[in-house]
Amino acid sequence: MNPNKLALVVMGVSGCGKSSVAQVVVERLGGRLIEGDEFHPQANIAKMRRGEALTDEDRAAWLDRLASELSDCARRGELAVLACSALKRRYRDRLRAAVPALGLVFLDLPERVAYERVALRTGHFMPSSLVAAQFADLEPPVSEGLTLTVDAMLPVADIADLTLRWYCRSGGSIKS
Numbered sequence: 001m002n003p004n005k006l007a008l009v010v011m012g013v014s015g016c017g018k019s020s021v022a023q024v025v026v027e028r029l030g031g032r033l034i035e036g037d038e039f040h041p042q043a044n045i046a047k048m049r050r051g052e053a054l055t056d057e058d059r060a061a062w063l064d065r066l067a068s069e070l071s072d073c074a075r076r077g078e079l080a081v082l083a084c085s086a087l088k089r090r091y092r093d094r095l096r097a098a099v100p101a102l103g104l105v106f107l108d109l110p111e112r113v114a115y116e117r118v119a120l121r122t123g124h125f126m127p128s129s130l131v132a133a134q135f136a137d138l139e140p141p142v143s144e145g146l147t148l149t150v151d152a153m154l155p156v157a158d159i160a161d162l163t164l165r166w167y168c169r170s171g172g173s174i175k176s
């Protein structure tokens with residue numbers, strides 16, 4: 001395993017751009033894109049679709065699955081870029097426990113804009129009525145190591161640029 005290869009989590013509330021940013025980061029850095037939403041148990045998806053917010057209990061098995069995906073990548077020496085809300089400190093601690101080093105990219109977005117983005121998005125299970133609950137649960141990653149906070153109103157390409165520069169400074173490496 002390459003111990004200098006950090007795993008990354010692109011985190012924040014629904015609509016902040018996690019999937020969009022993580023995809024561009026993987027295109028530019030290489031590694032494996034892990035789309036957190038694909039690992040939710042069906043019961044969680046059904047619950048969100050009904051407009052009910054997930055609880056700590058609902059998220060526990062999901063976080064275990066994501067932690068296992070991260071550790072599989074780390075074992076293979078492969079960079080993992082995970083798009084995951086990771087709203088609370090204890091959720092991030094669960095993910096951190098799975099790998100030797102985990103960088104957090106926190107996409108910081110005002111609630112009004114998150115609401116608008118989710119309301120405008122089509123073909124997704126997440127209703128805009130749940131955005132307020134996302135902000136109620138959000139514990140921004142202050143005083144946590146290896147964290148980059150980015151203004152999520154910037155264009156996706158600019159957020160990816162900032163992420164790549166920070167990743168290199170933090171000991172990662174760009175694919176050749």
Ligand SMILES: Nc1ncnc2c1ncn2[C@@H]1O[C@H](COP(=O)(O)OP(=O)(O)OP(=O)(O)O)[C@@H](O)[C@H]1O
Nearest residue numbers: 014015016017018019020117121126152154155156
């Ligand atoms: N930086 C950005 N500027 C403008 N629009 C953006 C930006 N990032 C994402 N969007 C748009 O906002 C919507 C939500 O983006 P995306 O699905 O990437 O967010 P997400 O955080 O992964 O959301 P969720 O957690 O609900 O899946 C999409 O319509 C996307 O095109």
Ligand SMILES: O=C(O)[C@H](O)[C@@H](O)[C@H](O)[C@H](O)CO
Nearest residue numbers: 013014015037054085086126
């Ligand atoms: O922790 C959570 O409440 C969930 O992960 C949500 O964030 C959704 O999965 C996502 O935002 C919708 O795509």
